[in-house]
Amino acid sequence: MAERIELLRTLMRAKGWDAVVVTGSDPHCSEYPAERWKQVEWLSGFTGEAGDLVVTLDHAGLWTDPRYFIQAEQQLAGTGIDLHKTRVPDQVLIPEWLERQFGADGLIAVDGLCMGADFAQSLPGTVISVPDLLGPFWPERPAIPQTPVFTVNPGESRREKLDWLRAFLRGRECDGILLTALDEIAWLLNVRASDIEYNPLVISYLLVTQDDVCWYVLKDEVEDPESKATFSILESEGVRLLPYADIDYLPSELHGRLFVDAATLNYQLYTNLITAGVPLEEGTSPIRLRKAVKNATEVAGMRDVHVQDGLAMERFLYWLERSVDAGREITEWDAAVKLGQLRADLPGYRGDSFETISAWGPGAALPHYITPHAYAPVIREGGLYLCDSGGQYDRGTTDITRTVPVGRISALEREDYTLVLKGHIDLAMAVFPEGTHGCRLDALAREPLWRSKRNFGHGTGHGVGWFLGVHEGPLDVRQNLNPTVLQPGMILSDEPGIYREGRHGVRHENLLLVVEAGQNDFGRWLAFETLTLCHFETDALELSLLDRSEIEWLNAYHERVYRTLSPQLPREIADWLREKTRAV
Ligand SMILES: [Mn+2]
Structure with a gap:
């Protein structure tokens, strides 16, 4: 990596450039670019999905958000590249940082193909666009993909x-x-x-x-x-x-x-x-x-694929519990592969919607943990296992996270598990007037955590495409102000979490559909219908932390999960699910 950055600096000296700004995107400003356009990864070794790099003659820095701080610190160690934190109160974003370094006189080179016009125009000084700027240094660069359409x-x-x-x-x-x-x-x-x-x-x-x-x-x-x-x-x-x-x-x-x-x-x-x-x-x-506003066909497809996806999830959780109980050594990677196979058997499956996060214990404390292929940690008793995954199907897209206790868990793990679920349920139960922005509802999912001075460093919810990207704008539920108003037909995730570095992580995620909830003298009302069908672990709950309405929601949800899925599950899994979904 250091060699690649030095090669770039040689070019910078020859051209008289003060800085090169490299974004982690492609000519279409995609959130997830194809291998060909993973320039930030190629130059820095950082594999997170969001990160921009600035190289000057005497500094190299990576800008990324709290989801990737732990990962960036690990991956940048020894590279000489500094981490610049974004979405923190004292953040200094790239345009401002460049302004401080070079004022209005800087010569800033960018690969204009891989940078949005909005962002390039926010850079100070003179911006020089060099298409495929890194190409000459990158002989083994992958080609533009062409897959069947x-x-x-x-x-x-x-x-x-x-x-x-x-x-x-x-x-x-x-x-x-x-x-x-x-x-x-x-x-x-x-x-x-x-x-x-x-x-x-x-x-x-x-x-x-x-x-x-x-x-x-x-x-x-x-x-x-x-x-x-x-x-x-x-x-x-x-x-x-x-x-x-x-x-x-x-x-x-x-x-x-x-x-x-x-x-x-x-x-x-x-x-x-x-x-x-x-x-x-x-x-x-x-x-x-x-x-973002799904039509009736798309909504029907999403409902159906969530039944299918729920069957794969329940089969997976059953297999995991039985395997661990039997003393089999299951690694995080084994679990991810098993889940992938169960989804692949479903009708209309077209692949996963993102790389499965299969994380036991401390690994789950990284919200965007990458499960290692080799030497993956073993899922052991005495901790929480977190699995965030999703599928692409002909008739929709799924995204689900479940956290499950493996063996005995600590009082703190139990409390975190419960408070995150409390936040998840509070958002899922929301009834709100027409015209409400998603960001106004964010506090519903955080309030149970805030009350005990806990929080999480990612958004509560993102829009989800219909057999398209699992992250889709323009709606979201997060603390940043977003002028998008929630409308019937929109689909978004509800995924609060909590992360304790080196210890454990908890996240509970379902997809929600915005639906009509009637009209009265006060106006028109909206609410959510939960699309995802898979049980939560009532064994891991500290029930005294949930109020009556939350317990009622959970019991009704569990009844729905059981009634919908059990007829299509083998007898032993259906019986197991009956126990898992018993009212509390
Ligand atoms: Mn999600």
């Missing part, structure tokens, strides 16, 4: 979606819109692929005008029948297919006003459009909000 049926046709988008453009007096976010393109075209691990996306750009649809997609090596069939369906509907790299020629071919979302448009493309004199209308892509 297939169509999905979410109950709304491409034609309907295009009509809606064109009406939006007319309202904004724009001739076209350039879509750069991969999940927005997949949503609009009803297509999926596996170009990015865990994310069923096609690496591409899409231009939609009043009378044209141009899809810039890698197709030079497409030989598989699935992609060919997909491409011919789209072409028959008037979608023009163009080579991915031809996006460079787009600016010179445009006429009329173009709508762009600078949050997902890369800086290089943005600069090309500006240089070509294309009139831009900047705003948030309307698809972001529209796809």
Whole structure:
């Protein structure tokens, strides 16, 4: 790593650059980039999903948030790269840090392809965009992935979606819109692929005008029948297919006003459009909000895949408990593999929705723990085991965390387990007026922890895509202010936690659907329907910490879990689940 950074510094000296800013993203501002674009990992060794790197001639620093502090400290040890903490009260973000170092005179080089226009424009001094800046130092750099492209049926046709988008453009007096976010393109075209691990996306750009649809997609090596069939369906509907790299020629071919979302448009493309004199209308892509509100077909699919996913989870937890009871040595990795196999047997399974976090004892204290393949810790009696996982299915996406006691647990573990579940339930039970922002509900999940001066360093909830990204905007439930109002049809996670470094971690996560809850003189009311179906461990609870309504919620939920899942489970697992879901 030190060698790679020194190579970069040699180039910086030759070019007279004061700093190079490297982001952990791709030309589409994806949260999870393909291997080709894991520049931060390649330069620093840090494998966390969020991190940006700044290299100057005498300093190298990684900026990341509390989810990754412990991991970053471990992975950066000995690299000479300093950790800069974000989402802490005294944070100094990259633009401000650069400003302090170089004032307004700095020469800041970036790979404009892999940086959002919004972020690049927030940098002080002169920003120089060098596409594929790290390419020359990276001979073994992976190619852009091209996986089979297939169509999905979410109950709304491409034609309907295009009509809606064109009406939006007319309202904004724009001739076209350039879509750069991969999940927005997949949503609009009803297509999926596996170009990015865990994310069923096609690496591409899409231009939609009043009378044209141009899809810039890698197709030079497409030989598989699935992609060919997909491409011919789209072409028959008037979608023009163009080579991915031809996006460079787009600016010179445009006429009329173009709508762009600078949050997902890369800086290089943005600069090309500006240089070509294309009139831009900047705003948030309307698809972001529209796809967050699931239609009836999508909601039905999500309900169904959660029954399937719950069956896999119960089979898994049964296997784990029986295996440990029998004295078998099960590692965290073995458990993750077992769960993956159980999901793979389900109809419509298309892969996991993220890398399973399978963590026993101290490992669970890292909210984004990476389960090691080799020498993984053994799941032993006398501690908490945490498993955060999810599946991608033809008809939806899941994300669930369960924490289970293995053998006897301490009083503190019991208390933490209960208080986190109390917070989880309090959010799940929420009834709130129409127009409420997700961030207003965040305190419901934290209050039981705050009362005993405990907290957790990640958001309480994130939006979830429909057979798309497991993290999907624009909604969330977290302390940061977010102007997105919760609407019926939105799906989000409810996942409070608690983490004690070197000791244990607890997280309880279900997915919730926002539903109508009636209307009265005070207005229209909303509430949540829990989609996830899997029991919590009542044996690990300190019942005196739960109030009547929380216990009622838990008992009703458990009854629903049992009634829904048991008919489809083998007798011995159904009987076991009956015990697990007994009212407390
Ligand atoms: Mn989640």
